[in-house]
Amino acid sequence: MAQRWLKIRVDLVSGHGDTLRPSPGRVMLVPPTATFADFGLGVDLAFGRWDVTRRRSFRAGWRGRHERRGSGKGDLPPERIVHGSMTRGTRFEYLFDDDEKWVHECVVEELIGQRETVGRPPIAVPILGWGTVPDQFGRLRPEDVTLSSPRAPGRRHRGTAKPLDLDAVRQAARENDVGTLLSAIEGRDLGMALQQVGDALMRAYRSAGAPEQGRLVGALREIETLLGHRGWDGDDVLADEIGALLGGSERRVRTLSVDIEDLSEVMANGGEDPGGYLHLDTGEVVHAFLHHGMEDLTTDQTHDEDDNLWIYVDHDASAAYADMAAFAATAPDRLGGILSVAIKGRGAIARFRRTVDELDLWNDWQVFSDDRAFGRARALLRSQGIRPV
DSSP states (O other): OOOOEEEEEEEEEEETTEEOOOOTTOEEEEOTTOBHHHHHHHHHHHTTOSOTTSOEEEEESOOSSOOOTTSSTTEEOTTSBSGGGOOTTOEEEEEEOTTTOEEEEEEEEEEEOGGGGTTOOSSOEEEEOOOOOOOTTOOOSGGGGGSOOOOOTTSOOOOSOBOOOHHHHHHHHHTTOHHHHHHHHTTBOOTTOHHHHHHHHHHHHHHSOHHHHHHHHHHHHHHHHHHHHHOOTTHHHHHHHHHHHHHTOGGGSOEEOOOHHHHHHHHTOOSSSOOEEEETTTOOEEEHHHHHHHHHHSOHHHHHHHGGGEEEEOOOHHHHHHHHHHHHHHSOHHHHHHHHHHTSSTTHHHHHHHHHHHTTOHHHHHHHHHHHHHHHHHHHHHHTTOEEO
16 A cells, blocks of 8 residues: 655744744645655745755654754654654654754644645645745845845844855866865755756766765755756756666666766757767767768768767757746846846847846856756757766
8 A cells, every 4th residue: 555645734933043933834745755854855945945955953742942953862864754753643843954943843734645646746845835934044035145145133144155166066076075075065055056066966976985975865865856846957857867876776777978068068059060969889979060070081981880879969049048038037036127128139149148247147147057958968868768877
C-alpha cells in the first residue's frame, strides 16, 4: 500500500529574536519521500525567502521557545524522512537561520490518501494560507536583494544576501576544492544560477572521494529541489541528473563527456553559418563555420567514416528574445517596465543590451541568460538520449 502524504500546519512564532503572533492557516503538503531538509526548503520558498542556503535544524515536540541546537535528545537530523516519525497530532519545531532564529511550530494535521495527491510533484508544496511576509533579513521585495540596507534601529538586521561569484564557484570546482566551493555558495542567492551552480557541484562530486562527496550531498539536493520549483527549460533534466548521480544510476543511460557551457555557446551562435556540431564519440563541440572548415581539409574517405558521429546543433533564433522578455518580467517594477519597452520593435536585441548596461544590470543579465542557455543545452542532449558527464 502506498504511503500517505502529510498535511502539516506551519506557524511562524519568532524571528529576528522577536516573538511573533502565530500565523495559523499556513499548510504544507509533504510527500512520503521528503526529508526534514526538503520540508524546510519548501517552507522557506513558500514564505518567499530568497537566501535559502542558511542552516536548518529541527527538534521533536514544541516547547514554546527557541533552544540551542545540539543540546537536547529531541534533535531531528535534516536527512531523516519526515513521514517515518510522524503521526496525526505530532508537533515539531523548525528553526531557519541560527543567527536570525526564525522559529516555526509545525503540527501534523492529517494523513492524505494517494487519490488526493495524484499528479502532484514529489516535493513539499504549500497549499493554503501563504501570504506576503518578510524574508529572514526583513526584505519585502525582490529588488531589495541587490540594494544595501542600513541597519535598522533596535534589531540585528544583517543587510542583503552576499552576491554570488560564479568565477569562484567554477574555480573551486575545477580544483576539486569542496570546502571553498561550498563556502562560495553559502548564503548566496542562487535563484538565477541554478544550472551553473548545479553543473559545478556535480563535477566536483564526480571527482571527490567518499568523505567529500558526503559534504556535497546536501547542496546538490537543495539545487535539485530549487530546480523543481523554478521550472525553466532543462531544469527538470538537471534535477533528474542530480538524482541519478546521487542514486548511483547515472550511467544506466548513454553518457557523454560534454562541456555544457561550450554546447550552449554553439546553440547561441547565429549569423550566416549558425549553430554547430556535437561529436557523439568524443563530446567535442565545434561551431558550424569551424566544422565546415575542417571538412574542407579532410579527404572524402575520412569524412565518410566520421560523418555519422557528428550531429548538427541548430541555433534557436527565438531563444534570445524569450530570454530578454523573461528577464524583464523578473526585474523590479520600474526596471522591468523600462526593459519591456526596450525589447519592442526593430533593433530590440541591441537596444536591450544598451539598456541593461545603462541600468547596471549587465552582470545579472549574463548570469540569467547563461543559466537559461545551460538548460536548453541539457534539454537538447536529453532529446538525443544523452546524459552529460
